[in-house]
Amino acid sequence: MLKQIEGSHAMAEAIALCRPEVICAYPITPQTHIVEGLGELVKEGALVDCEYINVESEFAALSVAIGASAAGARAYTATASQGLLFMAEAVYNASGLGLPIVMTLGNRAIGAPINIWNDHSDAMSMRDAGWLQLFAETNQEAVDLHIQAFKLAEELSMPVMVCVDGFILTHAVERIDIPTQQQVDAYLPPYDPVQVLDPAEPASIGAMVGPEAFTEVRFLAHYKQTLALKLIPEFSEEFSKAFGRESGGLLRTYRAEDADMLVVAMGSVCGTIKDTIDEMREDGIRIGLVVIVSFRPFPVAALRTALAAAKNVVVVEKSIAVGMGGQLADNVDVALRNLPRPPRLHSSVAGLGGRPITRASLHHLFRQASVQPWEGTNFLDLNERVVGREIHRTRKNRRSGPTAENILRQLGKSVPPVAE
Structure with missing residues (x-):
């Protein structure tokens, strides 16, 4: 009903x-x-x-x-x-x-x-x-x-x-x-x-x-x-x-049959990614999506088959293993092993703490992956100016204070008062 x-x-x-x-x-x-x-x-x-x-x-x-x-x-x-x-x-x-x-x-x-x-x-x-x-x-x-x-x-x-x-x-x-x-x-x-x-x-x-x-x-x-x-x-x-409707499974694909670039993601962000793919397809860019439904167990064999023909794979995920990178990207990397000609793997961490993931940012990310591949983990929409200032602060001043509150002050946001 x-x-x-x-x-x-x-x-x-x-x-x-x-x-x-x-x-x-x-x-x-x-x-x-x-x-x-x-x-x-x-x-x-x-x-x-x-x-x-x-x-x-x-x-x-x-x-x-x-x-x-x-x-x-x-x-x-x-x-x-x-x-x-x-x-x-x-x-x-x-x-x-x-x-x-x-x-x-x-x-x-x-x-x-x-x-x-x-x-x-x-x-x-x-x-x-x-x-x-x-x-x-x-x-x-x-x-x-x-x-x-x-x-x-x-x-x-x-x-x-x-x-x-x-x-x-x-x-x-x-x-x-x-x-x-x-x-x-x-x-x-x-x-x-x-x-x-x-x-x-x-x-x-x-x-x-x-x-x-x-x-x-x-x-x-x-x-x-x-x-x-x-x-x-x-x-x-x-x-x-x-x-009478398809739901679940290990994974599913969207416009992936002839794609040179495939995006891998999980959860609700896949809706925004699909809209972005539709717009890029209108510009003649062959891009598609693989939606992971089952993260555990991880569908290594099914994902390897889905990604085998791509030239570039971009993983968009909403989590970070600090000091290592994206957990989903690590699992995708396992699936790409042993392929005769594995695609280039690009990892992007996005949407942490609820930050919006916009079509404009995804357009830029996917186009960048096709012309200028990167090593390691990309942080989508990272405010490099704020990060640079905080790194400078910690190097200059031993008692630099809590990072989160310092960043909020830089952004002009209110922070809880310091206790006397």
Whole structure:
């Protein structure tokens, strides 16, 4: 059914249609509206046979979800940014125990300094924690990915993180097709857990494992991720047949068939990139896009095939591994290895802390990549004047003060008063 609805509330309705039995809720911007929406559905009786638990922290939210899932319940939670960091120990516990929890991550920058706007720093901080990570380009895809996520999690008995861009998607109001309960029930079977804590058959989970078995445990977790490379496209195809629209999968392409240059990106920025590509195509520039949906597991083979014929590849990503570069670019580089004639790889970090990524800036970036390739990481729209002044300040004055506040003063922005 088509609705004009906020993205967060659309996701809440889709999650409710998956019949979660335990929802663990703790508010943190920008995911708060999702758990609030689910709370309203439970309160009004639209979501039945579900225990909605208000917990005292993000760590508690995932810890309670772990307990619920271990007891055989279909469990869900959501978080963002610092909340994900606070539950880091439990993030690893959930995957290490092989529990099929679904969690929405409202992507948001990680401080300090404090920043509530969107980038992908939070997801990247847990990229190797053993969860599947699926990135939504649109709110429609965010709705669809949650339904697929429960099926994937329960088939593989491993947790899935559905990553949606904070504010850009979570707070956008638009027309979204919300499935019916009958459609979701036909696609998503009742939860049949692989492991259940049952007093009638006592067992322990998460017990001490020494060197004699730990490698094998980790190998099997990795093995399930490799199985996901096959299941993700299969479940996406099943979804397309059942719901009448394509969504999910490992990756997808846009105007890539004859492209000399291919852009690789994840999340909502792909919409702006598509508009830029359309404009550049009108000027006769053969450029296309590869949208990464599954970041974990990373689709190395599929991406290698998609990029093989390009001369230039430009990775646009919303995160930075300080001291190294872009995490997505590193993974793309792995996919390009062993090609007979690999394309030139260009890495650009963009949109950190919610900075707008404009078509004008993308035009300049893509044209630069075709005529003047660069080494290392490019920072899109970096204010070099401000950076230069701050570097000069730190060299000149030992007590140069906090970088963030100094930059704000340069830009004429207000900063909190210094305590006496």
